[in-house]
Amino acid sequence: MIAGLIARVRSLWHGITRGHAIDAEMRAEFEHHMELHAADLVKSGVPAEEARRRARAEFGGMYNYKEAGREARGLRWFDAFRISWLDIKLGIRMTRRYPGLTLIGGLAMGVAIALGAAVLTVIALMENPRIPLDEGDKIVGIQVWSIMSNNAERRIAHDLGLWKSELHTVQDVGAFRNVMRAVGAGDGRAEPGRGAEISAAGFRVARVRPLLGRYLLDDDERAGAPPVVVLGYEIWSRRFGADSSLVGKAVKIGGVGHMVVGVMPPGFAFPVNHNLWLPLQLDPLAIKPRQGPVLYAFGRVAPGFTLAQATAEVAAIGERTAARLPETHQRLRPRLLPFAQSWFELDSPETVLVFRAAQVAVTLLLVIICVNIATLVYARTATRQAEIAVRSALGASRGRIVAQLVGEALALAGVGAAVGLTLLAVLAARMDAILLQTGAQSVVPFWLKTGVSTATVAYVIALAVLASLIIGIVPALRVTGRRVQASLQRLAGGHASVRMGKVWTSLIVVEVAFTVAILPTAVFFASESLKAMMTGPGFRAEQYLSAELAVNRESTEGMPGAGDTAYQARSTLLRDEVIRRLRSEGGVRAVTWSAELPGSEQSVQIELDGAPAHLETRTGEGTRWSRWAENARRVRLASVEAGFFDAFDVAPLVGRTFTAADAGPHANFALVNRTFADSLLGGGNPIGRRLRMLGIGQQGGAMRGPWQEIVGVAPNVPAHVDYERPQAVWYSPTRRVQPARLAIHVPGTDPAGFAPRLRAITTDVDASLFLRDVQPLSEALWATHLPLRLIAAALAAVATSVLVLSAASLYALMSVIVTQRRREIGIRIALGADRRRVLAAIFSRAALQVGGGVALGIMTAGVVLRFTGGEMRGFNALLVLPAVALFMVAVGVLAALGPARRGLAIQPSVVLKEE
């Protein structure tokens, strides 16, 4: 039985894959048969010509036997549904014949396909990244997971020493840390390089030969070894003019001379997206557990071992360490992951759930849009019922007709795929600029490439095929069902009709509901984006130049303790000098700095005096976790220079702004913004109230910062922050921030024009200083809105597609009803009924559908809002939902208008004559 099954599958496979060859073989076999038969006849005395004729006649119809032969090979079903090139050609002709449907369907499908392919590609790239290096799948990251904080513990210098000496299943174990280093060339100008202080083992793991010279060696890691650097191709060609004699010469890296020992080839950016490599001079065994710099460990699974074996060995070492060092390692679990996964930390159940939800959502969106288009296609077939019935009567099987209609759908989906690919290509072309603007460029690793990849094209094709199946098969099966016979009979009477059944009419209810449910969200995002554009930041941002000023951290300064303090002191000194010189520049009215761009501050938890917060601790399954509950408030913490508000010409609403004395080590003063005062202090007098920061210690204990006294209330700066409710902000004056975000007020001129002067001053003060993101502050603030603008654009595109489709579906439905009831309308009018009343009765069905859809949509939107909550709830409920509902009714009326006019124009005499 199994042998029989295998034989059938094999034969079927041959039939499908070698379709034309099989036909040729059959023909050759038949010809051979007839030749032998003719030869036998000649032997029996029949003349040759006559023998050939008789042989052919006695054999019978070759075509029929070929068909029977294909059927015998189990290919009948395949043949029935095989879409031929002719079907596609017919489909292309149909797209030209119905330009409205092609335009609406193609655009809507294009939007859905582009969105779907983009999301699916990104998820696939994140979940199954392929490291484009020799045996990239063998490169692993070693992570220490803290079950206390549910996060990776990165101070792993001590553990690194253990792994290096004890691991057998992983070779070339090493680590790196990210460093920003100013790279100086002959012109004296310093530029930041994305550097990695990396173990020499990293280059053995990557297995990429240097373009020039050598890569780092173990000897370079020794304490006291001469400083060396390996340059990336891009930095070598751009900053050093691709000087091939550079190897062996010294260049300034972070103000210190380093000998260039090698240049890596183009595209090499291991471990993440680095273009500068320095030796990681670190003695792991000299560093105590859970101390030392933040490190990322890597290695390569040794030949002959599997990832699972290596994982087990790492876990076993972890257990031994935990037993030996319970104080620091009891709640730490080292684990091994494929390198790309260890970088993104994507294996948490929540992330996986989000990915799956996103995949389902984009597929669902495409399905909804395709079901919409299927309605339109079905309505189109109303006009082709006669053609289908005739083809059926002439012997075309149901499968053939379905295949033809699917072929047509494929042509339509092809238009959608082309639109989708164009949209993706446009987005991909802009992606580098977007990454640059949002600052994401520095975190995108080398194994993730922007652009339309083969995988993306494959997704587009797969989604287009799915779309064509939905928009082709369902209507095709409906129109080729048992009604074909009835249609044929009706043809004799001169008219054909398609019924729009309950399923189809309820579909319109669903799509109207969907539009009503999704439009408010789209309108919300679009309006917030507009609002951010209109409101502006609340000060003259276009007059300020913004830049991030960082100070090179030398490796001796990287260690906690004395080195760290020395670095902080040096950074403060250098930054103050830059600011002093800037302030003495002509044309500069003010200079200030803060830790982050205004509006992009980090969020922290605080408690207010008189309302103590409570730390909630839970234990279970050997883990313990804590969180602040009750009176803990989440606010944004802005660490700013004392003159911050004065530099922006922002006057306090109440109290005062900071003075230089407020930034002293023992002064504990705070300013809050208007939202803070209104929402957290209940609008009462905030002056003199106190707040303090809350934290959670390593062992899960409560940590509270010193009390800070509120001395003033500032307006919200910037006035509008993304789509969120304006956030409560706590301003804390500080002197030590690294790197610092400078804001230089240069009124009366384009601030970008001041950039060269800023660079010159910075280089002049110290070669270890470097600048990033030098741009007018207005542009930097605008870039923070970019993700919002992208979301708004995507949602608006989807909402518009669905809206247009709903209107088109309503139009199609009304048209079909009018065509279908033409005779009835004619007779009723002939009998004296009022035209408008006749039509009102017919169109009441449409009104019911639109009404039902709107009601369902409002309910759905209500449920969605209940879950999303927050700012959107008030926004929608009051304004947008009723507006969208009214809009939808208007669309319904407009869609019904054309068919209604056609209905009113029906002449009873003409209709009755047709009968």
Add this chain to the structure above:
Amino acid sequence: MADLADLLPGTLDVLILKAVSLGKLHGYGVLRRIEQISGGALQIQQGALYPALYRLEHQGFLTSEWGTSDNNRKAKYYRLTASGRRRLGEEVASWDRLAHAIALALAATPKEAS
């Protein structure tokens, strides 16, 4: 002379299996062998043979390969597979039982029927 169309369904299949069991044959050879072993009593509609051959091949009872025929032309030769041989055995046994039953039925006398 009987046309195979008048015979019981499945008869053609068993005759083809039998013909091929005697040695590998091309399509025309199968036809001639059946005529020969049936003493010319059974004749097959020429082209109708092929769908049956393909069906048996699809079911795994026959296997085929291209070779050169006596007239030096490329021809497709069919051979019996192991499962084809088993199938032929089953079919022959089934025919024997049927023929025996029919023979018994036709030999019945009025005495036996009462």
